[in-house]
Amino acid sequence: xxxxxxxxxxxxxVLITGALLFSSLSSAESISDNxxxxxxxxxxxxxxxxxDKTLLYRETHTKLNDSTYTxxxxxPDGEVFATxxxxxxxxxxxxxxxxxxxxxxxxxxVSQSGNQLEISYKENTQASIEKDSIxxxxxxxxxxxFNAFVTQYWDSLVSGxxxxxxxxVPSRQSTYxxxxxxxxxxxxxxxxxxxxxxxxxxxxxxxxxDPIVVAYxxxxxxxxxxxxxxxxxxxxxxxxxxxxxxxxx
Numbered sequence: 711x712x713x714x715x716x717x718x719x720x721x722x723x724v725l726i727t728g729a730l731l732f733s734s735l736s737s738a739e740s741i742s743d744n745x746x747x748x749x750x751x752x753x754x755x756x757x758x759x760x761x762d763k764t765l766l767y768r769e770t771h772t773k774l775n776d777s778t779y780t781x782x783x784x785x786p787d788g789e790v791f792a793t794x795x796x797x798x799x800x801x802x803x804x805x806x807x808x809x810x811x812x813x814x815x816x817x818x819x820v821s822q823s824g825n826q827l828e829i830s831y832k833e834n835t836q837a838s839i840e841k842d843s844i845x846x847x848x849x850x851x852x853x854x855x856f857n858a859f860v861t862q863y864w865d866s867l868v869s870g871x872x873x874x875x876x877x878x879v880p881s882r883q884s885t886y887x888x889x890x891x892x893x894x895x896x897x898x899x900x901x902x903x904x905x906x907x908x909x910x911x912x913x914x915x916x917x918x919x920d921p922i923v924v925a926y927x928x929x930x931x932x933x934x935x936x937x938x939x940x941x942x943x944x945x946x947x948x949x950x951x952x953x954x955x956x957x958x959x
Contacts, residue, residue: 753771
């Protein structure tokens with residue numbers, strides 16, 4: 711359920727990392743809702759360090775059918791260290807999903823049950839499983855459902871309108887408010903790209919977390935680039951700031 715926002719800055723940063731499990735955005739998965747993407751069966755995102763530009767990992771998004779997608783996260787040498795499955799059959803913006811990070815044993819399961827979201831979270835191999843549920847109301851965005859949100863409200867966003875959304879934070883079995891709007895692109899982004907930034911509404915959380923910037927192709931509304939806090943931790947359980955660049959197949 712909703713918890714107090716009176717947290718240390720370090721805790722706030724951890725919370726937002728949990729919120730952005732859409733955040734490498736994994737949003738490349740939600741491609742079936744756009745007719746221009748009908749022939750796409752696979753998306754590969756290469757995640758680079760913002761500090762030294764080295765390749766940290768790759769994420770491969772594969773379409774199984776019109777409502778189900780899988781994601782494999784692999785080391786630069788190709789070894790798969792994390793997997794995710796998304797199910798959009800009940801909602802494009804609030805999909806059910808299951809994610810396992812074998813680096814540290816973090817496990818997340820989110821599913822719809824009536825008008826509720828059932829959430830199961832395990833921080834690592836030593837931790838116990840935490841379970842809770844929250845009401846599924848309008849404005850709630852889950853994981854890669856962020857991409858469907860962008861395409862649904864594209865016209866409003868490119869007109870300059872800012873929109874507030876509630877992102878699910880599985881580690882806290884709660885949602886937190888974020889403001890989404892058009893912004894300048896990161897240097898080196900495709901010249902004709904349309905870019906948006908995602909910022910926490912709370913000033914306190916904004917002190918701990920830099921804005922996330924995403925770039926989209928204006929023609930087919932495909933995600934091209936994501937710059938910000940990633941959604942997969944390293945072996946130490948730390949989340950890194952990444953620059954993810956996507957290719958479509």
